[in-house]
Structure formats: structure tokens, C-alpha cells
Amino acid sequence: MRLRLKFSIIISFVCSFVFSQNNSFVPGKQWKDTDGVHINAHGGGILFVDGTYYWYGEYKTSGRAGNVSLEGISCYTSKDLYNWHNEGIVLKVEQDGNSEITKGCVMERPKVIFNKKTGQYVMWFHLELKGQGYNAAKAAVAISDSPKGPFKFKKSYRPNKGVWPIDFKDEFKTAANNEAGLKSWSPEWLTAIKNGMLVRKDFNKGQMARDMTVYVDDDEKAYLIHSSEENLTLHISELTDDYLDFTEKWTRMAPAGHNEAPAIFKKDGIYYMITSGCTGWDPNEARSFSAKSIWGPWEPLGNPCVGKDASLTFHSQSTYILPVEGKKDEFIFMADRWKPENAIEGSYVWLPISFSNGKPVLKWFDKWNLTAFTENQ
Numbered sequence: 149m150r151l152r153l154k155f156s157i158i159i160s161f162v163c164s165f166v167f168s169q170n171n172s173f174v175p176g177k178q179w180k181d182t183d184g185v186h187i188n189a190h191g192g193g194i195l196f197v198d199g200t201y202y203w204y205g206e207y208k209t210s211g212r213a214g215n216v217s218l219e220g221i222s223c224y225t226s227k228d229l230y231n232w233h234n235e236g237i238v239l240k241v242e243q244d245g246n247s248e249i250t251k252g253c254v255m256e257r258p259k260v261i262f263n264k265k266t267g268q269y270v271m272w273f274h275l276e277l278k279g280q281g282y283n284a285a286k287a288a289v290a291i292s293d294s295p296k297g298p299f300k301f302k303k304s305y306r307p308n309k310g311v312w313p314i315d316f317k318d319e320f321k322t323a324a325n326n327e328a329g330l331k332s333w334s335p336e337w338l339t340a341i342k343n344g345m346l347v348r349k350d351f352n353k354g355q356m357a358r359d360m361t362v363y364v365d366d367d368e369k370a371y372l373i374h375s376s377e378e379n380l381t382l383h384i385s386e387l388t389d390d391y392l393d394f395t396e397k398w399t400r401m402a403p404a405g406h407n408e409a410p411a412i413f414k415k416d417g418i419y420y421m422i423t424s425g426c427t428g429w430d431p432n433e434a435r436s437f438s439a440k441s442i443w444g445p446w447e448p449l450g451n452p453c454v455g456k457d458a459s460l461t462f463h464s465q466s467t468y469i470l471p472v473e474g475k476k477d478e479f480i481f482m483a484d485r486w487k488p489e490n491a492i493e494g495s496y497v498w499l500p501i502s503f504s505n506g507k508p509v510l511k512w513f514d515k516w517n518l519t520a521f522t523e524n525q
Contacts, residue, residue, distance in 0.1 A: 177495065189224055192258065205222055220238075222237055235297075250278050268293060307383065309352070314443070325348055375409075379406065383400055424461065432460065
């Protein structure tokens with residue numbers, strides 16, 4: 149019995165050693181954690197704390213039902229970005245059927261930031277209520293004293309209730325809504341969207357919040373960037389100093405542009421954003437934008453992807469843009485390959501971001517490591 153136990157320990161150690169020896173990224177392929185299990189952190193984002201990277205994401209389960217939240221939000225840790233240890237579920241769904249995050253709700257695209265003033269780790273995510281499809285369109289927040297959790301659900305919002313965008317024209321505030329009389333995607337309909345038809349429609353109950361990311365600027369101001377107006381327009385909303393609410397300062401980006409999956413970064417004082425179009429689970433062509441202020445104006449830069457399958461973002465969709473710690477202006481584009489028919493099998497596409505003529509560029513690599521940044525310089 150003792151010999152068998154010793155043998156099992158040796159086997160476990162050997163397996164752990166084998167699975168923890170990744171030294172490169174292999175985009176789109178199965179990515180095993182240090183236990184030899186495919187990483188389960190979809191639609192995620194990463195936070196760096198005291199020498200450790202924390203990767204938070206949607207914990208998917210098998211089959212199409214795995215697209216709803218049956219467990220919660222997962223977390224993995226790494227020292228080198230190649231090898232990840234499973235820390236478990238850090239925000240669990242609740243068994244209480246009256247809870248907004250009850251088992252069977254939708255919890256997507258979690259992002260965690262650290263608030264230096266409060267000492268808390270703040271998680272924002274897209275929340276849909278159980279059994280309501282994607283009608284709720286809410287932004288939700290949870291907090292923890294540790295990056296490893298557990299996180300405690302605090303509240304959900306329809307952002308900016310009863311508040312107009314900072315640059316919204318007075319005539320748009322009082323214009324009549326004639327949505328029922330317009331044909332979708334007609335020039336008249338698109339003009340009505342640009343002029344705030346859906347902003348007015350949701351003014352009293354708050355704006356929609358679906359695909360999202362969170363960005364903390366150099367001055368510690370934080371912003372929630374989320375797809376709104378039926379995924380037709382991105383909203384950029386400033387968060388309060390504790391990162392738990394909205395300051396009522398917000399703006400619209402690319403009205404009627406039909407963008408989702410926002411991911412943002414800053415280089416040489418310029419803000420860059422990569423988004424996708426809206427084609428459900430299916431991949432499409434990425435878009436990129438730049439601005440001198442987070443409030444815009446945002447200039448379209450076109451598709452950042454080049455080469456084979458560039459028109460499909462290499463069969464993936466943007467999730468987050470990760471600054472590589474300790475490296476100046478080195479960024480990793482993080483994306484997901486969704487597998488809605490068996491959600492747990494979804495894989496990840498991580499690629500280095502290079503620049504050409506002031507624009508971000510994404511090139512495909514079958515395999516790469518962090519030395520790719522040096523080679524691109």
C-alpha cells in the first residue's frame with residue numbers, strides 16, 4: 149500500500165512537471181494547465197500582481213448548455229504567461245433562485261482591476277438573468293480582498309440611467325422616436341441610431357451593457373467600455389473612484405458601427421481599440437481605432453489582421469489586450485475561438501501586436517514566444 153502511494157506521488161509529480169514546461173504560445177490549439185487540463189477561462193482578462201499574472205474567465209461546461217454559467221468565473225495564475233495553474237472558481241454562481249447570479253444565468257467577459265485607494269480587487273462582467281436570453285444587458289460588479297478571491301457579488305446596473313452622453317446634442321434629447329416606422333439597416337434607420345434613437349429609448353431605465361472590458365488609465369481613472377444600443381454602439385463610461393459605480397460621465401463611440409468585443413490599450417499617449425463586428429458566435433473581420441483622448445474622437449484604422457484568414461480574425465474574437473509586464477510597449481492580443489456546440493472546447497488565440505505606419509498589426513504565428521517582440525523592433 150505504501151509503495152503504491154509512493155508510486156502515485158511520483159507519477160503525479162512527473163505529470164505536473166511535464167505539463168508545466170510550456171515555453172511558447174500555440175494559438176488555437178489546446179492549452180493545458182499544470183494539471184494537464186485544457187484551460188477553462190473564456191472571454192477573459194488578465195491582472196498582474198506582485199510578479200504573478202491572474203487570468204480570469206468564463207468557466208464553460210460541456211455541450212451547448214455550457215454557454216450559460218453553471219459554475220461561475222474561474223482564475224488561473226502564472227509567472228511566465230506560458231504555464232498556468234488552476235486556482236478554481238473565484239466567483240461562484242449562487243443556488244438561490246432569486247439571486248441575479250443564480251445557476252443558469254449568463255456571466256461573460258470578466259475583467260478584474262485593483263483599486264489602490266480601497267485596496268480591493270474589483271471584477272466587472274456582463275450579466276444576463278436566467279431564462280431571459282440577452283434581454284437584461286447588465287453590467288455587474290463583484291469585489292474581493294485578494295486577487296485569488298473569493299469575489300462577492302455586489303450589484304448589477306443598466307449604466308448611466310437618466311444621464312445623457314457628454315457630447316449629446318440638445319436636439320437629439322428631445323427628438324421623437326420613430327423606430328417602428330423605420331426599416332432596419334435603411335439609411336434613415338442608421339441615421340436615427342446615430343442621432344440617439346436607442347439612447348433615448350433606454351434613457352429612463354439605463355443603457356444596455358453587453359460585451360465589455362475595463363481600462364485603468366495612467367491617472368488611476370477607470371472606464372467601462374461596453375457594447376450598447378442593441379450592440380450597435382460602444383459606450384465608454386467613467387467609473388467612480390472606488391470603481392464600483394458610474395460618475396455619470398460617458399460618451400458614445402462609433403454610433404451605429406455595430407461593434408462588440410472591445411479591447412483597449414495605450415501606446416505613446418495614444419489610445420488604441422480593437423473590436424469585432426456582430427455575427428453571433430461566428431468570427432468576422434476585426435476593426436481597430438485610435439484616439440488622443442479616451443473620450444474621442446476615435447479614428448477608424450481598419451482591420452489590424454494581415455495574411456491568411458485575416459478577414460475572420462484568424463477564426464477568433466477579441467477579448468483583451470495584455471501589456472507584458474516589465475516590457476515597454478509590448479502587448480499581447482487575446483482572443484477566443486468559440487465552440488458554442490460544446491462550449492468547454494473553446495480555445496484561445498494569443499498573438500503579439502506590432503505596429504506599422506502608426507497602426508496596430510496582428511500577424512499569425514503557428515507558434516511563438518516573447519522574443520517575437522524583439523524581432524519585430
